[in-house]
Amino acid sequence: MPRFRNTISLTADAALDxxxxxxxxxxxxxxxxxxxxxxxxxETIASIRMDGAKYLSMHTAxxxxxxxxxxNGATGAMTAEFGLAAGIASQGxxxxxxxxxxxxxxxxxxxxxxxxxxTGEQDFDxxxxxxxxxxxxxx
Amino acid sequence: MPRFRNTISLTADAALDxxxxxxxxxxxxxxxxxxxxxxxxxETIASIRMDGAKYLSMHTAxxxxxxxxxxNGATGAMTAEFGLAAGIASQGxxxxxxxxxxxxxxxxxxxxxxxxxxTGEQDFDxxxxxxxxxxxxxx
Amino acid sequence: MPRFRNTISLTADAALDxxxxxxxxxxxxxxxxxxxxxxxxxETIASIRMDGAKYLSMHTAxxxxxxxxxxNGATGAMTAEFGLAAGIASQGxxxxxxxxxxxxxxxxxxxxxxxxxxTGEQDFDxxxxxxxxxxxxxx
Amino acid sequence: MPRFRNTISLTADAALDxxxxxxxxxxxxxxxxxxxxxxxxxETIASIRMDGAKYLSMHTAxxxxxxxxxxNGATGAMTAEFGLAAGIASQGxxxxxxxxxxxxxxxxxxxxxxxxxxTGEQDFDxxxxxxxxxxxxxx
Numbered sequence: 001m002p003r004f005r006n007t008i009s010l011t012a013d014a015a016l017d018x019x020x021x022x023x024x025x026x027x028x029x030x031x032x033x034x035x036x037x038x039x040x041x042x043e044t045i046a047s048i049r050m051d052g053a054k055y056l057s058m059h060t061a062x063x064x065x066x067x068x069x070x071x072n073g074a075t076g077a078m079t080a081e082f083g084l085a086a087g088i089a090s091q092g093x094x095x096x097x098x099x100x101x102x103x104x105x106x107x108x109x110x111x112x113x114x115x116x117x118x119t120g121e122q123d124f125d126x127x128x129x130x131x132x133x134x135x136x137x138x139x
Numbered sequence: 140m141p142r143f144r145n146t147i148s149l150t151a152d153a154a155l156d157x158x159x160x161x162x163x164x165x166x167x168x169x170x171x172x173x174x175x176x177x178x179x180x181x182e183t184i185a186s187i188r189m190d191g192a193k194y195l196s197m198h199t200a201x202x203x204x205x206x207x208x209x210x211n212g213a214t215g216a217m218t219a220e221f222g223l224a225a226g227i228a229s230q231g232x233x234x235x236x237x238x239x240x241x242x243x244x245x246x247x248x249x250x251x252x253x254x255x256x257x258t259g260e261q262d263f264d265x266x267x268x269x270x271x272x273x274x275x276x277x278x
Numbered sequence: 279m280p281r282f283r284n285t286i287s288l289t290a291d292a293a294l295d296x297x298x299x300x301x302x303x304x305x306x307x308x309x310x311x312x313x314x315x316x317x318x319x320x321e322t323i324a325s326i327r328m329d330g331a332k333y334l335s336m337h338t339a340x341x342x343x344x345x346x347x348x349x350n351g352a353t354g355a356m357t358a359e360f361g362l363a364a365g366i367a368s369q370g371x372x373x374x375x376x377x378x379x380x381x382x383x384x385x386x387x388x389x390x391x392x393x394x395x396x397t398g399e400q401d402f403d404x405x406x407x408x409x410x411x412x413x414x415x416x417x
Numbered sequence: 418m419p420r421f422r423n424t425i426s427l428t429a430d431a432a433l434d435x436x437x438x439x440x441x442x443x444x445x446x447x448x449x450x451x452x453x454x455x456x457x458x459x460e461t462i463a464s465i466r467m468d469g470a471k472y473l474s475m476h477t478a479x480x481x482x483x484x485x486x487x488x489n490g491a492t493g494a495m496t497a498e499f500g501l502a503a504g505i506a507s508q509g510x511x512x513x514x515x516x517x518x519x520x521x522x523x524x525x526x527x528x529x530x531x532x533x534x535x536t537g538e539q540d541f542d543x544x545x546x547x548x549x550x551x552x553x554x555x556x
Contacts, residue, residue, distance in 0.1 A: 003292040003412050004388040007285045012440070012467045014281040019433065019463075041319030043472045046436075046465045050429045051144060055180055055460045056209040059229035080220050087227035095228045097221075110282040134281050142431040142551050143527040146424045153420040180458030249421040273420050283468060319472055348473040359497050360514075366504035367512045368476035 009039050010103055010111035014134055015046040018103075018113060021133030026050060026126045031118040033126050034061040037103075039111050042066035042093075050117075057116035059092070064100030064123075065114030066093055072109050074139050075100035076120060099123030103130075104137040148178050149242055149250035153273055154185040157242075157252060160272030165189060165265045170257040172265050173200040176242075178250050181205035181232075189256075196255035198231070203239030203262075204253030205232055211248050213278050214239035215259060238262030243276040287317050288381055288389035292412055293324040296381075296391060299411030304328060304404045309396040311404050312339040315381075317389050320344035320371075328395075335394035337370070342378030342401070343392025344371055350387050352417050353378035354398060377401030382415040426456050427520055427528035431551055432463040435520075435530060438550030443467060443543045448535040450543050451478040454520075456528050459483035459510075467534075474533035476509070481517030481540075482531030483510055489526050491556050492517035493537060516540030520547075521554040 010018075015037040026033040032052035037045045042065070049058055067075050076098030078086070083096020098120030103111045113130050115123040131139065149157075154176040165172040171191035176184045181204070188197055206214050215237030217225070222235020237259030242250045252269050254262040270278065288296075293315040304311040310330035315323045320343070327336055345353050354376030356364070361374020376398030381389045391408050393401040409417065427435075432454040443450040449469035454462045459482070466475055484492050493515030495503070500513020515537030520528045530547050532540040548556065 001291070002289070003414070004286040004288050004383060007287045008282040009285045010282050011280070012465055013279065016433075016436065016440070016465060023429070023433070039319055041317055041321040043319040044464060044466060044475055046463075047461060048429055048433060048463045049461060054209040054211075056206065056225070056229050056232045058461060059232055060225050063228035080224070084223055084227060087224065092228050092230045095224055097224050097228065105282055136281070140430065141428070142553070143425040143427050143522055146426045147421040148424045149421050150419065152418070178458055180456055180460040182458040244421055275420070345473065348471040350471075362501055363497070363504065363512055363514050364473070364477050366501060367480035367509050367514065368473050369509045371473045371476055 007040065008105065008108055008110045010037065010045060012045055018130040018134055019046055019048045022115065022126050022130040023048060023050060025129030029122060029125065031122045033115050033117045033123070034058045035126070036062045036065040036114045037111060038065040038069050040069055040109050042069050045111060053117040060095065060097055061099070061114040061116035063092060063095040063114065064097055064116060065112045067095050068100030068102050068114060069109070069112035072102050099127060101127045101131060101139045103134065107137065146179065147244065147247055147249045149176065149184060151184055157269040157273050158185055158187050161254065161265050161269040162187060162189060164268035168261060168264065170261045172254050172256045173197045174265070175201045175204040175253045176250060177204040177208050179208055179248050181208050184250060192256040199234065199236055200238065200253040200255035202231060202234040202253065203236055203255060204251045206234050207239030207241050207253060208248070208251035211241050238266060240266045240270060240278045242270060242273065246276065285318065286383065286386055286388045288315065288323060290323060296408040296412050297324055297326050300393065300404050300408040301326060301328060303407035307400060307403065309400045311393050311395045312336045313404070314340045314343040314392045315389060316343040316347050318347055318387050320347050323389060331395040338373065338375055339377070339392040339394035341370060341373040341392065342375055342394060343390045345373050346378035346380050346392060347387070347390035350380050377405060379405045379409060379417045381409060381412065385415065424457065425522065425525055425527045427454065427462060429462055435547040435551055436463055436465045439532065439543050439547040440465060440467060442546030446539060446542065448539045450532050450534045450540070451475045452543070453479045453482040453531045454528060455482040455486050457486055457526050459486050462528060470534040477512065477514055478516070478531040478533035480509060480512040480531065481514055481533060482529045484512050485517030485519050485531060486526070486529035489519050516544060518544045518548060518556045520551065524554065
């Protein structure tokens with residue numbers, strides 16, 4: 001019986017490219033953002049806080065990225081009641097705030113991105129720009 | 140391309156003057172208060188807990204000040220659902236409680252103040268007395 | 279340019295087998311142990327606290343496993359001064375205590391194991407029994 | 418009496434350029450690194466964890482950057498005894514580990530950089546490459 005399974009992980013170079021693409025999109029829509037890229041277990045690969053972004057949104061952006069990696073799906077779909085309870089139980093790990101997306105290639109998760117400081121729609125918009133630049137699966 | 144941007148930061152002397160004015164106002168309305176003055180990144184410059192104030196309100200006053208600095212605006216305007224979710228994700232950093240105000244001069248942020256232990260109205264009242272004493276922009 | 283790199287991750291079934299082998303060895307040497315199996319980013323896959331083991335050793339066992347995964351090597355080799363400083367800076371993440379080993383197959387890391395509650399020698403002894411049961415590389 | 422003092426802050430674009438230069442240097446010396454750029458109050462502007470770097474070094478790199486910003490000087494000069502005590506008292510904020518440098522322009526601090534995962538010398542080497550790319554003061 002195999003003792004391990006094959007996995008993939010976003011490279012640091014790709015994470016930097018993702019940040020750049022996200023920053024470019026955030027500038028285009030004139031919404032300074034905080035952006036986190038994490039691996040499949042939620043450890044940070046890269047992050048950026050744009051000039052004028054809310055600095056405390058670094059925390060929400062990170063939680064969104066970690067939640068998207070954990071659930072292997074977009075954040076924002078769980079109910080507020082569940083999200084708050086899970087957020088408390090995980091000491092800020094889980095969030096139901098929108099703006100987190102898994103980064104997948106051919107259906108296999110390689111990491112996740114979380115964006116915060118704008119509205120939920122703006123956050124997703126910027127996150128999707130990063131996915132597109134990476135050639136990752138649409139979510 | 141410039142590698143840095145010009146910013147301003149409230150002086151420690153000004154922070155003490157702000158505390159004095161806030162304390163004076165709190166005495167006038169007979170509501171002992173907890174007051175935090177933070178810089179634009181949320182680090183504490185000065186704080187005071189008045190006799191008779193709730194000591195745990197030091198935490199809410201600090202969170203209000205840090206949130207006001209982060210959003211560059213008054214606290215109390217975000218929805219409870221968002222405030223709770225962002226508060227959990229930021230491990231107590233963000234709060235939607237009223238009583239936090241940015242300290243701005245000619246529209247440029249130099250820090251923020253947070254007041255807690257009274258009602259939201261009393262907290263704002265005391266925070267505004269500090270802004271007035273500093274000659275800071277009304278918020 | 280490839281956007282991701284190929285990685286491997288220990289399966290949960292393998293982690294349970296590792297725990298069983300470690301427990302069997304701990305019983306044989308009559309030293310109840312705390313054992314953690316983590317993935318390559320330090321997230322827990324499985325854990326066990328044997329009857330009679332020091333319950334706070336769950337924390338050291340976890341730190342040993344996380345450190346072994348982080349450095350991709352056995353714990354216990356860094357100086358105490360560095361280990362303490364890194365442990366403080368990582369809020370208990372890094373430890374220089376012996377008893378942590380990476381779990382590798384053909385040189386590729388798939389996770390790590392950390393054992394605590396015995397002496398350093400006993401901890402390593404139990405960790406190695408787990409590696410052997412998995413058919414993992416000797417460390 | 419002026420109520421605020423003039424300060425400067427590294428831009429996010431400059432922080433990304435600093436990361437890129439640091440990564441390039443780390444690749445040249447073949448030492449994968451964790452790199453943090455923080456503002457003058459220690460809040461993160463940008464970070465990167467290179468492929469193969471120790472993920473727990475993200476914590477030490479951050480502490481180095483925050484300490485360098487706090488002391489407005491290079492880390493690594495305080496005694497181990499003081500560094501450990503201050504690190505404990507600041508819950509991981511202060512560190513005496515080498516690898517943190519202030520980012521200054523004409524003597525004025527604009528932020529700081531912290532590098533971890535290599536030796537102290539390698540960490541400083543990579544940090545200095547970032548300063549040079551920014552045209553910041555040598556430290």
